[in-house]
Amino acid sequence: MKTADQNVHVTKEYIDTDGHISGMFIESTDLNNPVLLFVHGGPGFPQYANVKQAGLAWADHFTVCYWEQRGTGLSYNASTQGELTLERIVADGFEIVRYLKKKFNQDKIYLCGHSWGSLVGSIMASRQPEHFLAYIGVGQLGRHYESNRDTYDFLLETAIEREDKIAEKHIRSVKFTKDYYKSQEYRKLLSRYLNKYGGGTKREGYSSLEGVKDIIACKHYTWNDRLNILKGIFGSYDALGETLANADAAEKAPSFDIPVFIVHGVYDYQTSYKEAKRFYERIEAPSKQMYTFEHSAHSPFVEEQEKFMEVLVEDVVG
Template sequence: MRGPGGTKPFRTAAGGVVPESVAEMGYCRLGGVDQWVLIRGSDLANPPLIHLHGGPGFSETRLLRHFNAELENRFTVVYWDQRGAGKSFHRGMPRASMTVEQFLTDLDDLVEMVCARVGREQVVLHGHSWGSLLGVLYADRHPERVAAYLGTAQTGDAAAAESASYTCALAAAERRGHRRALKALRAIGPPPYPASSVFSERTWLQRLDGQLSPTALWKLRGAVFGGRPESSPLDLVNQILGFRFTMDAMWQEVSALNLITTVPALRMPAVFFVGRRDHWVPPETTVSYYDVLDAPSKQLLWFDNSGHEPFVDEPATFNRAVIDMVGALVAP
């Protein structure tokens, strides 16, 4: 790995660096392009866990580091800003390279790098939203590399999930008699639709279900403006630009993916975390995939007080569940 930046090391009570810990960040070559990666863990003997963020194009490193750093004591955690996202975004990124196939190649390079760094043959994948599509596709293609798979806001049939999300938004607007929302949602019409319509639909959903309330936004202040050395408020520009660029480049392909037909079985244990109030990947669509999925073992855990991001909405419960449920699957 190379590149500027830094992350705080793990310290003993006496102030020394914890032996066999890892705290590294920088750019590494994945799929022929420099991409930003952060690796943190209190003990290299712990199994590696790679977070695959959503979007596509929406880096979640800030959120995960703020709410879920506890996992670094049980796993060697890998945070990756995917091609075109966050710190990996730059204006010269070739649009033609923004394909699902290319992301699978990038992820394979990352897994190989991580395994070499930590001295392991396999990793745990945690896919969130779009990352859950990428994670399952990779696990299906490279089962020898994946010890266990965790999906949060797991997408099965992407088109069905988007249709259910739009229906939910329209119903919420009708219940509230929200004329502006109804006008906007009816104007874009039901999916399939372009990325610009996704942004509109998601924004109205956030307003209607309270995710843009002052209380909800206040909860995120530490993650966005906190003092962690891996990121700064200046990175928010790339966060926004990368998200819009990647969504525009990839949404047509991503929104047509259907794991129910393409990946009906996995060859490693699978765990799904489901936010009961998730209106972006509605729970019934996740359950539809879970019900048909064949795997050596599978578990589904409900987060009753969570929406699309249980790791933000219920971080303590999320962290404990990952440690207990996923940790048990990859125990030495």
């Protein structure tokens, strides 16, 4: 099928990954372009609709695969998906990679992970580099506990700076502990203040409702697909929240045999800039580069699209 607004060829495809059907969208303007696999965040939050709505034009330069991970969206099936684990999702990722390499007759592809997807992507790129030309981490995860400690401090400091007494009182009333990922009160803090204070999905003008609207507006989803995204967001966090909370990406993926590019918004407090920089400094790679996006929070690839595309086209591909 073709999108109405651009000459982008879009296909919705499914493959068997160890007895479970995994789905993806593939977009391209030229099927001879290099292939880029995008690993979404969450866990359980496919980003195809959000990236499309933002108008990111990377399909002009790449054949882009938006894989939707086991347990959500196009890959949701409660009867076959089994227990959701990081290792199972990584294994699925390699199945997707092999499918793409064969389908497009390419020896190697590019790998881009965002947020939770940067944990999955880092492990994949570190573990089996023979599949990849380069790894791009956007909103790169470092240590999730320490990142959330930074988030909590940011919320409190911002409330004080803005003299937002109600918010300050609310934030102080919620104690940050090692069990933060289980705390409904802490999650309420994030929901109420992180986007409001410009440290969440975007630096400016974002609400969770916007993300839902993008999914509803995406014509390539059926209503069942949309429902499965909502199921997947909650179910994936319930299954993987503890794994995420204890994650240290640099420990899971300490070395790479391919070039690594880290793209991070300086205002990102969903995966903190400080922790992304620590990840970058700790890893070993034949070449590595970190790019600071000065006007972005957690989504520099849509917040500063021109700069992001320059990084991809001029530096990553070269």
